[in-house]
Amino acid sequence: MSRTLYEKLWDSHVVHVEEDGTALLYIDRHLVHEVTSPQAFEGLKLANRKPWRVSSIVATADHNTPTSHWELGIVDPISRQQVETLDANIREVGALAYFPFKDKRQGIVHVVGPENGATLPGMTVVCGDSHTSTHGAFACLAHGIGTSEVEHVLATQCLLQKKSKTMLVRVEGKVGAGVTAKDIVLALIGRIGTAGGNGYAIEFGGSAIRALSMEGRMTVCNMAIEAGARVGFVAADETTIAYLKGRSFAPKGGDWDKAVAYWRTLVSDADAKFDKVIEMDARQIVPQVTWGTSPEMVTGIDGTVPAPEDFSDPVKSEGVARALQYMGLTPRMRIDQIPIDKVFIGSCTNSRIEDLRAAAVVAKGRRIAANVKLALVVPGSGLIKAQAESEGLDKIFIAAGFEWRQPGCSMCLAMNDDRLGPGERCASTSNRNFEGRQGAGGRTHLVSPAMAAAAAIAGRFADVRELL
């Protein structure tokens, strides 16, 4: 019987099934960060329970950590308490690896796991963070979970799950120069909507996905959750295997060969049936820019801001009117005429070395526009920061007027000091443009790293294809 990759991953982790199909799935990797774990560790302790398998845990502090003035430590006392609580919990419980604040391998949890080889094909990966879907790039079944489930996984090494429906998003053809993984996934969300993937596990396939690096695949899977699917993944192939070879926690010696043989089976069978198939033509995708307060409110750089009356559904039409008011935009404005105040290059979506290189190509030999108050580059991890510095990318950014920061989640969600002021408009490589996401009253436009750099140089959204 032919199976999709989702079904293979699912079947290989089922410990027990209830009568209504609710399954107990075994969890191989548990990623932990400071924001969603304290109540789980506390719950475990209050119930006098022990963690089931601490060697499944990889932990780091990322959401609250500052990206500048590390010599001052974490100044905000409640942020500091949260990070210190993680320190204390991991010290007490243990972990396969912990990358605390200031460690040279510290960084965003979804960057740190893969780059250390702690995310491996065929695994189930969970974390108290919705962007755990990122790890699906490695042919993993990777879920974001709530804190009660973090506690459940700590205590039982399992998760209670209902099987999702399956969706194949097949992207065929070659994207044009200046069009990236971010543009592919934003174009998809624009098409199916932020609820389009509700109840589905999305497999990304087709020649345009196969052609992506692991960094690009992580960007696409990262935003599966923005399409409503908490699981997004890509089949394993030579790109996956080449990326993992030699990484710290990747298998070695005989285990490596055995693992690779297994990983090659992690593909959907040729005649496997999906509940839904979406076809996209990569050649039609242009660099994307969001204009509203939901990632589905997106268009090409060659587009214009829509009007509420373009939408017949009254709930949608009112939503657009509210979004335009919040964003300070008027219908029919050209996207490339919207001026910006700040730029953020970073986040679990776009802070990897390839992202920084793509932005640096645009920034090289240019200066940010006079109206841009702040342009931040926040590498995803200490290792990426070091790699970028060895390539001289930091110098390119600094010469162009960008600030080169320490790793962390930073202005993606503004839990630390990096944030927008009320009314400030930002070209951001992050994943959510919700009201207030990057700071109360802040206005977020989601773009690729190359498009963010182009906006920084132009002082407004600009077509990066004209700058390459």
Add this chain to the structure above:
Amino acid sequence: MEKFIKLDGVVAPLDRANVDTDAIIPKQFLKSIKRSGFGPNAFDEWRYMDHGEPGQDCAKRMKNPNFVLNQERYQGASILLARSNFGCGSSREHAPWALHDFGFRAIVGESFADIFFNNCFKNGLLPIVLPKAEMDALFGLTEHTPGFRLSIDLPAQRVVRPDGHAIPFEVDAFRKECLINGWDDIGLTLRHADKIREFETRRRAEQPWLFA
């Protein structure tokens, strides 16, 4: 976990799609290491005129008179009406914690984001999906009927309007049983500890690299 069997309560409407978890509980409140106390900051940016920060006395803050949940007629509501994709965005369980702490015990909507939906069940908060036509009618009745109430009967799986109109809803049998009994998931799972150990031993033999 708190049991959920039947509920009869005042209904409050939140008539917009894609209400995200950043709106339900803004990020500055996620710095707490506790599970409780998020209610006063539920919908903080929509609910108050000023910018909220942890540690404020919310009773002294100026409320936004235009935000629907601030209207006198909806005070004490325990049932929230929602549109599509309610709870989208982050996995923060602080969102259902804040809604529960605010006083809601059920959310009746067109659709919910997957992670939020799942998180509700862990906290005695029942999310119910109803067809759009039923939701349109409920939004209309709530707006036009002061003190509008609904009855929710989980064992019978139905929402009953004051006029007697009963609307059936779906719920997974396992989740339903957990809510009705107030069962703790972890306790239930640990009944299968032997099976988990057995699975783990087999996996360790087959894929030793996963257990490095």
